[in-house]
Amino acid sequence: MQSTKARTRDAEATKARILAAAKIEFARLGLGGARVDEIAEKAEANKRMIYHYFGNKEDLFTAVLEDAYLDIRTAEQELQLDELPPDEGMVTLIKFTWDYYLDHPEFITLVNSANLHKGKHLEKSDKLKTASRRYIATIQSLLDRGVEAGVFRSGIDAGQLNITIAAIGYYYLTNRFSGTILFERDYMTKEALDNRLAFNIDTIMRVVAA
Amino acid sequence: MQSTKARTRDAEATKARILAAAKIEFARLGLGGARVDEIAEKAEANKRMIYHYFGNKEDLFTAVLEDAYLDIRTAEQELQLDELPPDEGMVTLIKFTWDYYLDHPEFITLVNSANLHKGKHLEKSDKLKTASRRYIATIQSLLDRGVEAGVFRSGIDAGQLNITIAAIGYYYLTNRFSGTILFERDYMTKEALDNRLAFNIDTIMRVVAA
DNA sequence: AGCACAAGTAACTAAATGGTGCATTGCGCG
């Protein structure tokens, strides 16, 4: 039985601390830039534990990616979009995507890193594929219901729409530094963020409108 | 006077080879992942030359970024969008942006790397700021002419539209690996690319339509 | 109580890495 007292040895807790620290470091510096020693220190764990639980640096990166993707896909499912009218569901999805990126900036840089390495760290994960399929199905169902209700036009590809919904939020945030510097306009004030979200909702609703 | 015979010593040529090799390596592995020795070897130059001409690794990265950004901004200006009817100009711009990303995949990963490091390598470059301002002005002018001609609605923010045009192409391509794996759909077949471009043109034209 | 094994630690290593000191060589100019 699991006792309530704080154990000095706790495999699960140590693993979790390592994963959390690794997520931060990989997000901050990329796979190539992150340092195993630094991750161990931030995790308040011995470096040996990283190799004990995760094998090596690349496998740790894989674990971090899987954890990050699963988190967003789980949160998306919890929206229960099927229970909303289609147009309302669409706006909810756009807002959710935007807010998730804002609240989890590490997700974006992790995905960038995964793609810098041609996605090879994602290949093994069937869990992620399943979750992704379900996600697209949710959007497809939103679209179908919208067409039936006469609020969306027909013939929209759910895959393309999904990409676009992600893109217009993701790009703004991932490239906010170059944008802020080159276009001399602060991307991260509350006003700027509100404006962008409004622009994005408007964009998608124009794209799907009947 | 510049002689035509191949010189065994040519500062400009050496610098250019280093810059080209560095662009490839930084694009491939990021700032943290790229190796100075590897860059020197690919450039067929001695490592010493990198430090001689560029100072250090970070300054080399800065030079690469500046070169990459200047290239796309220059190419954009050469489109001469002012000479086209506004709707045609808009489609031309969307296509150009897409084709540029496709033809220069290194541009995307370099921009990602620049932003991973919070854009600090871009800060010094006034050249880039000037070029960026001119670029936004071009889009604004397209929009203005379109409103005047009655083909675009008024009140569209040129900055937001610019971001969206870039985003819907950029995101698709930068995340093509994770997309291909997770959504089990090849992002890079000719058909897939054509479909995406068509979807993007359609998206933007719906957004700007009067 | 004490056994067996998992959790945890410290010190180490071999290789890689960014960066330099210093000597050499070819080019352009007077």
Added chain:
DNA sequence: CGCGCAATGCACCATTTAGTTACTTGTGCT
């Protein structure tokens, strides 16, 4: 034609890095 300097090359260094070896210690179970 030979001088001065920029261009180039080689060997080297001090750190850093991912990964490992060999060990100790706490926990749950009987």
